[in-house]
Amino acid sequence: MSESFEKKIVVVTGAGGGIGxxxxxxxxxxxxxxxALDIKAPAGELQYGNINFTKIDLRDESTVAEVVAEIGRRHRRIDSLVNCAGVCLFGRDGSALENxxxxxxxxxxxxxHGTLRMVRAVIPFMRKARGGSMVHIASxxxxxxMENILAGGPSDAYQLSKxxxxxxxxxxxxxxAGENIRSNTVCPGAIATPMTEEIYAQSARIEDMKARTPLGRIGRPEDVAAAVAFLLSDSASFITGIDLPVDGGILAKL
Known part of the structure; x- marks a missing residue:
């Protein structure tokens, strides 16, 4: 994608690793x-000087409000929000009947709730600017x-939250929509991230996921990032309320 985001202020949660x-x-x-916001320091390289990192716990509503307010004061605007922060308690998250x-x-x-806290915090700045865009990472x-697709069984808390x-x-x-503020989700399939590395630690599991995926490979965080960038861009200015799968064709196959 070559579209420029020059002069745009974008807040990204979960930016310490993986998709974020x-x-x-x-x-x-x-x-x-x-x-860039996360509860932990970046696990990989923040490759550009125009990224500022702040440590934050999205479960703390007052801290979320304070951090976002400071970002808005510093830049005098917030154009976009990307909610990437997410958890799945693999090994503990099973059936809703037993969790x-x-x-x-x-x-x-x-x-x-972390997603909603961020939305509530940024909306005043988008309203002041008379527009904005949000992308939320779902699944x-x-x-x-999709029982057994990712975790080998139900992960009902994760599935219901997404x-x-x-x-x-x-x-x-x-x-x-009437305020020119757009909201969309990106729904990844099998993506190789630190959160899923335990799942794909076994070569048999990797090969099984490749076989289930029509495009024949595990996705990369960069695949998701490209979709997010498009939905935030002016090229997507007439797109709101959609759920975009980035899954190598898994949903189409079902």
């Missing part, structure tokens, strides 16, 4: 000033029941 890190680097490459309540509480607090499992993110984004798209 790839999104931060891609948007910075395209010229955006990126405010410990704490698994649901923690997963929803980060995946759904193909938030669109379709379905909730999809629903939230659609609602935001309708509520904010």
């Amino acid at each position: 890190l790839a999104v931060a680097n891609e948007l910075a490459r395209l010229g955006a000033t990126v405010e 410990d309540p704490s698994v649901f509480e923690f997963t929803f607090d980060v995946n759904l 193909v499992v938030g669109l379709r029941n 379905a909730a993110v999809v629903s939230l984004s659609r609602s935001l798209a309708m509520q904010l």
Whole structure:
């Protein structure tokens, strides 16, 4: 993608690794000033000088509000938000019939409530600018029941939280369309990230996922970052309320 994001201020959560890190680097490459947020320091290289990193826990609403307000004051605007932060408690997150309540509480607090806290914090700046765009990272499992596709069994807290993110984004798209603020989701399939490395540690699991994926490979964080950049760009100015799978064709195959 060659479209410029010069003079754009973009906030990216979950930018310490995986998809969030790839999104931060891609948007910075395209010229955006990126405010990268995560609970942990970046696991990989922030490749450009126009990326600023801030450590933050999205479960703390007052901290989220303070950090975003400071970003807005410093730049006098926030053009876009990318909610990449997410968790899945592999090994603990199973069937809703058996999960410990704490698994649901923690997963929803980060995946759904963290997303909503960020949205609430940035919206005043987008309204002041009379426009903006948001992309939220959900998952193909938030669109379709896919037991055994990723975790070898149900991960109901994760799946339900991502379905909730999809629903939230659609609602935001309708509520904010009249204010020229767009909201979309990107729904990754099998992507090689630090969060999924345990799943793909076994070569047999990798080969199984490749066989299930029509394009025949595991996705890269950069594949997702490219989709995010498009949806944030002016080229997508007439697109809102969609859920874009980046899954190598898995959904189309089902």
